[in-house]
Amino acid sequence: MRPERYYGEMMPSLKVKLGELELQNPVMPAAGTFGYGEEYSSLIELNRLGAIVTKGVSLAPQEGNPPPRIWETWGGMLNSIGLHNVGLEIFAKEKLPFLRRSKTPIIVNFFGHTIDEYAESARRLSDLEGVAALEANLSCPNIKEGGIHFGGKPQTVAKTTKMIRRSTKLPIIIKLSSNVSDIKEVAIAAEGEGADAISLINSIPAMAIDLETRKPVLGGITGGLSGPAIKPIALKAVWEVASKAKVPLIGVGGIMDYRDALEFLIVGATAVQVGTANFINPKALLEIIEGIEAFLKRKGIEDITEMIGSLEL
Ligand SMILES: Cc1cc2nc3c(=O)[nH]c(=O)nc-3n(C[C@H](O)[C@H](O)[C@H](O)COP(=O)(O)O)c2cc1C
Structure with missing residues (x-):
């Protein structure tokens, strides 16, 4: 891609492609940490993002786990939201119209409790105007297999992906857990x-205990660990998968600033998602985009794709 030049200053290209999906830059929120976009729209210009990734939706609304649902830990946080969401119908009626006003591609994160539910959600989401791609969260417990998550076994991942593929023409992103x-x-x-x-990756199963009461801190007993504590695990997961997979990867886990984001590109990610950082700094996504741009200019790198998989061993 040709870099644009403005008054002699090099303007690096931040454009990346996820299959057929073209993004103006590789930075997007991680599912569940940015609501349905509207919640952050007064704090951050949505049009500047590479994509908007929604909170996970399911066919039926879901109440989620009892409180407390969030707990701060060293280097991160635990959440046991329990995939609380408004359900696909209300999402389509009340959340999607707002998102459609932005020119940023909308990626809908979704999940199911059976493979058929994944397929049905994919089919119904594809009928909605303005959805650019689907991201299937495979960390949900599979009720037909005794609660083992869908992403736990290659055979189940294959079956679930196949059924989703048959149900939609939209680009499909499969979101994996490192808990395999x-x-x-x-x-x-x-x-x-x-x-x-x-x-990759989703938050990592974890728990916290209250010493005084000897009870779990989270209402859901266990939860998912996210934030800087998981970054090294996520980086390794991306690096390992990049050595085998041909499809583009999106790195997620503990990205707090542009340096973290670029490290994921170096190990092979084409794009990144930022989750926990949004809770600490609602402008984190924009600062990461600006930080990447400034880094590329400083280094004289004209195209961000030069960074992808550039790990020196
Ligand atoms: C409060 C909260 C809610 C989340 N909800 C979802 C979700 O609905 N779907 C999903 O695939 N991942 C969900 N995640 C996982 C994040 O998208 C991300 O994979 C994880 O937090 C690691 O990234 P981070 O360290 O930047 O937060 C959630 C994470 C948090 C903290």
């Missing part, structure tokens, strides 16, 4: 059944 014995196998299973991109 070999994340490469799981990623290859998703790629083999038609995933257009893979995002």
Whole structure:
């Protein structure tokens, strides 16, 4: 891609492609940490983002777990939201129209409790105007397999991806958990059944205890750890998957600033998602985009794609 020049100053290209989906830059919010976009719209210009990723939606509304649902830990936070959401119908009627006003591509994160529910959600979401891509959260418990998450076994990932693929023409992003014995196998299973991109990682199963009461801190007993504490785990997961997968990867986990974001590109991610940082600094996404641009200018790098997979070993 040709860099634009303005009064002699080099303007690096930040454009990246996730399959057929073209993004003006590689930075987007991580699902569940940016609401349905509207919640952040007075704090941040949505048109500046690479994409908007919604909170996870399911066919039916879901209440979620009892409080407390959030707990701060060293280097991160625990959440046990329990995938609380308004359900697909209300999402379509009340949340999507606002998002459509922005020119930024909308990626809808979704989940199900059975493979059929994933397929049905994918089918119904594809009928909605303005949805650019779907991101399937495979960390949800599979009720037919005793609660093991859908992303736990390569065979289940393959089956779920295949059914989603049959249900939609939109680009599909399969979101993986690092809570597996070999994340490469799981990623290859998703790629083999038609995933257009893979995002990794989801929060990591964890818990916290109140010493005085000897009770779990979270209402849901266990939760997911996110934030800077998980960045090294996420980086390794992206690096490992990048060595095998051909589809573009989206790196997620503990990205707090532009340096973190670029490290994910170096190990092979094409784009990044920023989650926990939004709770600390609602302008984090914009600062990361600006930081990346300034870094590229400083280094004389004309195109961000030069950074992808540029790890020196
Ligand atoms: C409060 C909260 C809610 C989340 N909800 C979802 C969700 O609905 N779907 C999903 O795929 N991931 C969800 N996640 C996981 C994030 O998208 C992300 O994968 C994880 O937090 C790691 O990134 P981070 O360290 O930048 O936060 C949630 C995370 C948090 C903290």
